[in-house]
Amino acid sequence: MVERCEETDDMAFRSDLKYSDVTPKADYLNRRQIMAAAGGAALGAIAGPALAASPYDTDLAPNTLEDITSYNNFYEFGTSKSDPARYAGALTTDPWSVRIDGLVERPGTYDLADLLKGMDIEERIYRFRCVEAWSMVVPWNGFQLSQLLEKVGVQSGAKYVYFETLVRPEEMPGQKRRLLDWPYREGLRLDEAMNPLTLIATGLYGEVLPNQNGAPLRLVVxxxxxxxxxxxxxxxxxxxxxxxxxxNMQNPREYGFYSNVNPQVDHPRWSQATERRIGGGLFSRRQETLMFNGYGEWVADLYKGMDLAKYF
Amino acid sequence: MSPAQHINAALRRLPAWLFYLVAVLPPAWLFWQAVSGGLGADPVKGLELRIGKLGLQVLVASLAITPLRRFTGVSLIRFRRAISLIGFAYIFLHLLVWLLLDVQIASQIWADILKRPYITIGMGAFVLMLPLAATSNGLSLRRLGAARWRALHRLTYPALALAGVHYVMVGKVWRPEALAWLAGVLLLLAFRLPLAKWRARFAPGAS
Known part of the structure; x- marks a missing residue:
């Protein structure tokens, strides 16, 4: 069922990804300030439908691009937070293809440009809470995973979505060691995957996603x-x-399949009740961690009746 | 004179206070880096990890002094107290960063010490070092007497073994670097095992 992967057309790839094709970058980056100054009346004139602020956006100020691109966990490039920024530049993200298989109507190996065709790329400013009890605020650009799943057609028997990261040790030095059982694997329940919050990110701050943040496309939950x-x-x-x-394969006692942000369920080695917001400097105060990272309004129903201490 | 004797002669000219003076520089530099953004996006973790690792490295160095003398004849014994106290001071700073800048909340600190094995072990190592640091002076040595003082200071061995295990457990995966430091500690401890035959074979001048 695997189709032949075609060469990526660089221009098509970029036009699908880049916001600057739609809106000058300066306008784009200042959109929020302009909106705040001009008030609601001018909103339609400044921001087209694709650029309207998402109802899912947090009001918190995003971390700087520097913070977001220099402090990463991406063990494919090494275990240190600075390794991804140091080594990910060597990763070839073009051409890129994604194999979509299993219980889908239109399986195949999709070239990135084909995959992105028709996807509605929006900006989503999300809180990001690491299991290590630090957090950031990230302005992603991406599309809802649900839109992609609808495009490829989900068969009625499907209950879960499974993802794999690239394995390419010659460009990913961390994979030369068995730090983890490569490839990196993740999964969601289908209803979690279809939730409008669940994003496939292709960009950051209106630019193409930097390699250390998971280029060319990554999940954001x-x-x-x-x-x-x-x-x-x-x-x-x-x-x-x-x-x-x-x-979960690495250490099932410490990491569950669900791994919902939950201040009441501690990691065996540290508390999850509070978090340190990156960017606050050496003397920043810890902050309370919110249930479902503050997204309970949209996702709490997914887990109704489940014992979240058991299904952590 | 043998090369070792040359080195020893040169070392004799070094005053121990010089070690204390130089030892102030790394934490001062790290603190400045943390404040000025040189340790990256998360200066708290950066400072905590770096100063802790530095402390472990200095303490491992202090543990290497006796084997170094046995195998090479180079003697740093005169500086062992200074090196050990400097290592302890770094570990104390590591603990302070964890308490005051990282965890911050008193109830959570206590809960972490009791509930989290790697913190329990790290604290255990620190507590074992306290009587050692407190008696690392001439007066204590005279009061306790050499035999009892030496017996007390064997606490160094379990303390450093625990510190090595703590460093390995901090990671989410088996980090080769942490495992290497633990292996180093265990190797240096193995030299202390009372294996007379084995000692005789490696002792300088043995046939």
């Missing part, structure tokens, strides 16, 4: 710990069984 948001995806598979996930 803002109510779960960051490691669920798998990077540099090369495979998406629809399954009827709960798929294996990397950190």
């Amino acid at each position: 803002p109510w779960k710990y960051g490691f669920k948001s798998i990077k540099s995806i090369v495979r998406i598979s629809l399954t009827d069984k709960q798929p294996p996930t990397t950190w």
Whole structure:
């Protein structure tokens, strides 16, 4: 069922990704300030429908691009937070293809440009909470995973979505060691995957996603710990069984399949009740961690009746 | 004179206070880096990890002094107290950063010490070092007597073993670097095992 992967047309790839094709970058980056100054009346004139602020956006100020691109967990490039920024530049993200298989109507190996065709790319300013008890605020650009799943057609028996990261040790030095059981694997329940919050990010701050943040496309699930948001995806598979996930395979006592942000369920080695917001400097105060990272309004229903201490 | 004797002669000219003076520089530099953005987006973790690792490295160095003398004849014994106290001071700073800048909340600190094995172990290592630091002076040595003082200071061995285990457990995965430091500690401790035959074979001058 695997189709031949075609060469990526660079121009098509860029026109699908880049906001600057639609809106000058300066306008784009200042959109919020302009909106705040001009008030609601001018909103339609300044921001087209694709650029309207998402109802899912947080009001918190985003972290700087420097913070977001220099402090990453991406073990494919090494275990240090600075390794991804140091080594990810060597990663070839073009050409790129994603194998979509399992219980789908239109399986195949999709060239990135074909995959992105017709996807509505929006900006989403999300809180990002790492399982290590730090957090950031990230202005992603991307499309809803649900839109992609609708495009490829989900068969009725599908219950889970499974993802894999690229394995390419010659460009990903961390993979030369068995730090984790490569490839990195993640999974969501289908209803979690279809939730409008669940995003496939292709950009950051209106620019193409930097490699260290999971280029060319990564998952973003803002109510779960960051490691669920798998990077540099090369495979998406629809399954009827709960798929294996990397950190759960590595240490099932510490990392569950769900891994919802939950201040009441501690990691065995540290508390999850509070978090340190990156960017506050050496003397910043810790902050309370919110249930579902503050996204309970949209996702709490998914877990109704479940014992979240058991299904952590 | 043998090379070792040359080195020893040169070392004799070094005053121990010089070690204390130089030892102030790394934490001062790290603190400045943390404040000025040189440690990256999360200066709290950066400072905490770096100063802790530095402390472990200095303490491992202090543990290497006796084997170094046995195998090479180079003697740093005169500086062992200074090196050990400097290592302890770094570990104390590591603890302070964790308490005051990282965890911050008193109830959570206590809960972490009791509930989290790697913190329990790290605190255990620190507590074992306290009587050692407190008796690392001439007066204590005279009061306790050499035999009892030496017996007390064997606490160094379990303390450093625990510190090595703590460093390995901090990671989410088995980090080769942390495992290497733990292996180093265990190797240096193995030299202390009372294996007479084995000692005789490696001792300088043995046939």
